[in-house]
Amino acid sequence: MTEPGPDRARIRFHPDGSAPREVRVPAGTTLFDAASWNGIAVDSTCGGHGTCKKCLMRVIEGDVPVSRVDPRAFTPEQLRAGWRLACRAAAEQDLVVEVPPLVTRPKAATVGVGRQVVLRPAVQKRCVTLPEPSLADQRSDLERLRAALDDLEFSADLRAVRNLSRAMRAADGVVTAVIVDDVLVDVEPGDTGARCYALAFDLGTTTVVATLLDLVTGTPAAVASVLNPQQPHGADVITRISATMMDPSALDRLTALAHSALDGLAGEVCAEAGVDRREVYEIALAGNATMVHLALGLDPEPLGVAPFVMAGREFPGLTARDLGVQVHPGARAYVFPALGAYVGGDVVAGALASGMDRDRRIRLFIDIGTNCEIVLAAGDRLLATAAPAGPAFEGAAIRCGMRAAPGAIEGVKISEDDVLLDVIGDVEPLGLAGSGLVDAVAALVSTGLVDASGRLATADDPGVPPGLAARLRTVGEERAFVLHAGPQHDLCLFQRDIRELQFAKAAIATGWSLLLEEAGLTQDDVAQVVLAGSFGSYLSASAAVRIGLVPGVSLLRIVSAGNVAGEGAKMALLSVRERAAARALLEEVRYVELSDRPDFNDRFVDRLAF
């Protein structure tokens, strides 16, 4: 497992003044990326476009062909000596590379789980002065621009060509070309390089979040969120898929609702930051497969029934218009690719933001929700699966459940004679959030009021602390525990609610335990557990361990990573290298389908106990 595969290259970096570092990267990765990803600082001001000619490295063992740009940066002697521009030098074989002392620091931003991203957006603004045409130089406007940007290869939007001629003549040949990926989307008169924005969307089933990013500085300019307006058509992905199956017009309606949410947020963040919508040249979107299908107008039905097939895993070449977002008319859209119908682009984005691919430690990434996605990184191997956790965590199946909104109990402590509640917004408790549910059940297990089989005690059971006995009731036929005696009615946790959580945690634990087994590991090997998603942020690590939702590791090893999907979307906008890393993740992760495993039910039953 430590040998590089045929598609990996081993690079030994010798940075000036510090110890050599050996890294392994997918073959074809540039030396610049390989160094940046592994924290080895490389000089660069252009972000890897091959124009600043600062990212010098010397290949001392192995071979890297001379790139088109190298001869502009080095003498023939230097080229023979192995000097290359790191941003243009692809490692196709094992190499030993010398890194000269650092002169400057590349522009970078901190995003995701403490990730430093060197800025290299897909959006480039390049200001050039075009020479005036003459009878001796009758090149077309576009040829003139191409010659001035001869380090780039791009196709041109018709709109950009229209504007090019006007811009050239309006500003005496000084124009700013706007290139997204390899498409010229606009040409603006004068130097507009200081204004360059992009929009990152986290399109959740429940909540949609938009972040306006200033691509010049790499920092957010404004953030806004809104409840997903598709909610009236179903609280979770399955009910929304069902909605499209029952009504042929529902897909169009759900697509329009997604578009309106995205476009509304775009307007909101632009207004807040004083940015013209036309200054937004790219958008990125992370969402689960169903949300992405609905947003793109793709029939989600096959996602909802076995064998759970997507229309496509990735959708290159999309425009912002395809997602209903009215920003620059030529703006492109990057949608995170999905691993499977139930390990969507949101998980890929989250795994990217958590650096699941950058770490040699054994780590588990768990995004808890109605559908729970699990990624296991174990050395060079990446495994992923989805566990059907059911609606326990969204509050839908819990009698007093609610979303994590003001009034929701998100934490519960139970002592010998009292119950302490953590309520969002410090108001009278209205219901139980998913994190509160886990806390409550964990506390009940700790105090012995819920036994290993998940059975809730009754008031007259032996060993029930007298201070809590009054809270143990029977409502109708069903046992219940009073969390909060309200002025109008009491907030109760019912036996059935405990069962819901029990099934959910069993499904999740079956998921990660099967992944560990696939990798020949046990839970003791796990170095870190990353709890993702907004639910993960609220979840108490000790409660999660207590009920067996996550592996029983030291609490210090459990990290709440927050909204990692949104962070991943930001990273994709800040650096095309991160997109390449997301793409590589897609290639490297093996998806393990649980639903057809003959041993799934046995494992599940094993994991039911608290």
Added chain:
Amino acid sequence: MTEPGPDRARIRFHPDGSAPREVRVPAGTTLFDAASWNGIAVDSTCGGHGTCKKCLMRVIEGDVPVSRVDPRAFTPEQLRAGWRLACRAAAEQDLVVEVPPLVTRPKAATVGVGRQVVLRPAVQKRCVTLPEPSLADQRSDLERLRAALDDLEFSADLRAVRNLSRAMRAADGVVTAVIVDDVLVDVEPGDTGARCYALAFDLGTTTVVATLLDLVTGTPAAVASVLNPQQPHGADVITRISATMMDPSALDRLTALAHSALDGLAGEVCAEAGVDRREVYEIALAGNATMVHLALGLDPEPLGVAPFVMAGREFPGLTARDLGVQVHPGARAYVFPALGAYVGGDVVAGALASGMDRDRRIRLFIDIGTNCEIVLAAGDRLLATAAPAGPAFEGAAIRCGMRAAPGAIEGVKISEDDVLLDVIGDVEPLGLAGSGLVDAVAALVSTGLVDASGRLATADDPGVPPGLAARLRTVGEERAFVLHAGPQHDLCLFQRDIRELQFAKAAIATGWSLLLEEAGLTQDDVAQVVLAGSFGSYLSASAAVRIGLVPGVSLLRIVSAGNVAGEGAKMALLSVRERAAARALLEEVRYVELSDRPDFNDRFVDRLAF
């Protein structure tokens, strides 16, 4: 001049049973193309997609790398022996190649000036049966399709992905993928391979012609034409450019008019042939630079003033929608690239259709109109220029001039005592078409009524045939010749009209004579003169020679090629190889600007004499 340049490869073909043939082609040309272009028959049923595996050839000298598809067609021994699929074998160096006996004949169509075009449209319909997904095979629909079409690399329109899922499920996995160039534009349920159409447009300043092509057979399904509705904004390109300069809203209006003409014709030909607009997957357009700029909404002003600069020479990646043509919503558009502001895509298309690049003879291509485009092919060299002929040929500057429409005199014969007129539509003559003007002046020169300086005789000049004297009049201050005595008024050719033609022919003759001089040739070296455009079809070769409009070669060497621009557009739709040839033409032709030549005026005066 006979040595292959660095970008040319020399291929010696040894066809089974016939004499070896040596050809020279741009480096990178496939052996399939090199053979087809040079009339060497090659087996193929797939048109060069690498799927039929019939175009076998054996490289016996020189080296051609093994392609991705070769190992499917040959054993390792055969590969070592030099066997390759010709459609995938690019000639990057000089080669000697054995061509086995022919088994089948590739599907081909005759277009252009007797050109045989092997069908290889950019539009491909491929019917495949996709295996049903299962839990063991959860590939997305798109991955499933890509696997079934693994000899192709394509990106996918969002619309095509939407339809893919529906089509797969509607027809038990039997679907037809529609790919244009390298874009999947649609997926249709079942096998729709028999219905596949494209539209060729010749967008002329005066007339717009559309041909609906059946891409399965390579034959036209319907043809229609319409007068260019931009005409009220100006009869020629200069007046239309002026219109946009005087009124800022005129460009949008002219663009909309071009779109309406193209879309109207699209509807007409589809209706006539019983073809659904959605069965048209590509359009091709040949037009002069101004017509193309106006149709694409590009500001034409820089085309109208020195130094005559285009917005772009080529516009890849266009859609039919960009040209206002409502056919299949994913339909692509190919617009012929232009050499210069006055040697537009129509000339490139015409030169392609005339095979100007395929011939080692010395040939002149002359497209006569308000602007006269001239291409000289001399061995490996191609030179082009534009001569400002003025409006004489369009009839606009000629007092009794008119377009070649019913009532127009298109031929004139003058004997000692009479004048014989050829009138379009056999009706009472209404005016003089351009070809009639040339005929009339040539006849007057022959009879001595116009002298070498261009002066028209008067009735009392010595030597005037008595039978014609009555036709020589003075109207006002000006001399005139009565062509036809009408019931209401007479049709006269005035001295000033003769001067207009004299200036036009001098400009044109200066053009071709300077091109010949650039190539170190004289008019005696010219093996063929191709007269292009509808005007060229009507022109009498002898009259054209008599007045010095074309070089004084044997009349047998003067060919009227008709609407070659439209033929070029058809060729581009029938074969991507022809597009590659058009692109190569662009690279190979050197444009010679006349307007800044210090010797232009002297040459012009030299050429004025009849």
